[in-house]
Amino acid sequence: MNAVFPGSFDPITSGHMDVLTRAAKIFDQVTVTVMHNARKQGRHLFTLEERMDILREATAHFPNVRVDTFGGLLVDYMARQETGSVIVRGLRAVSDYEYELQIAHLNRQIGDAETVFIMAATRWSFVSSSMVREIASHGGDVSEMVPRASASALRRKHADVYAERETEKQNPALLGR
Numbered sequence: 001m002n003a004v005f006p007g008s009f010d011p012i013t014s015g016h017m018d019v020l021t022r023a024a025k026i027f028d029q030v031t032v033t034v035m036h037n038a039r040k041q042g043r044h045l046f047t048l049e050e051r052m053d054i055l056r057e058a059t060a061h062f063p064n065v066r067v068d069t070f071g072g073l074l075v076d077y078m079a080r081q082e083t084g085s086v087i088v089r090g091l092r093a094v095s096d097y098e099y100e101l102q103i104a105h106l107n108r109q110i111g112d113a114e115t116v117f118i119m120a121a122t123r124w125s126f127v128s129s130s131m132v133r134e135i136a137s138h139g140g141d142v143s144e145m146v147p148r149a150s151a152s153a154l155r156r157k158h159a160d161v162y163a164e165r166e167t168e169k170q171n172p173a174l175l176g177r
Helices: 014-026 048-059 074-079 094-111 129-137 148-157 161-169 172-176
Strands: 002-007 029-036 066-069 088-089 116-121
Touching: 002 014, 002 048, 002 074, 014 029, 014 074, 014 088, 029 048, 029 094, 048 066, 048 116, 048 148, 066 094, 088 094, 129 148
Parallel strands: 002 029, 002 088, 029 066, 088 116
Antiparallel strands: none
16 A cells, blocks of 8 residues: 655654654555645745755655655545555644644545544654744754754755854854844
8 A cells, every 4th residue: 555645845854754754664655745836836945846855865765755746636646646545644733633634534525535644753743844944044953853854955045044153152252242
């Protein structure tokens, strides 16, 4: 049985990786699918191509994981997959469950697509891509919250902020400016 793990992955986090690692043990093939939403164009930190590159690097060690992209309805993408493929969604908290349950019901109703939920490990229950982006935008250390590929991409994206923080660490007198 195959699975599709959809998301914006802007960027992929350690929580996503935890869910993906466990899904890769359960399913024969897992396709990590980066959502492309034209209405959200320009709202992502990373371009679609950058997110795909980060994902390819972060998942290269999985023999049964591939990276793809789609635009439009997930159920349309699922209709093109192998019969019996399921959607995998990670859950961090009850609030995720309420939202994801609605989406799962809609996907089942309009496209006969089944959803399997995998609980993220407790240590990742507080990590989200938006929180990681916020911390990184201020030069904070996110290396424990994201795979190496994401951490490197965030450092490149915010190179000026990280350089300024490093300078301040080396010269504490600058902190009081």
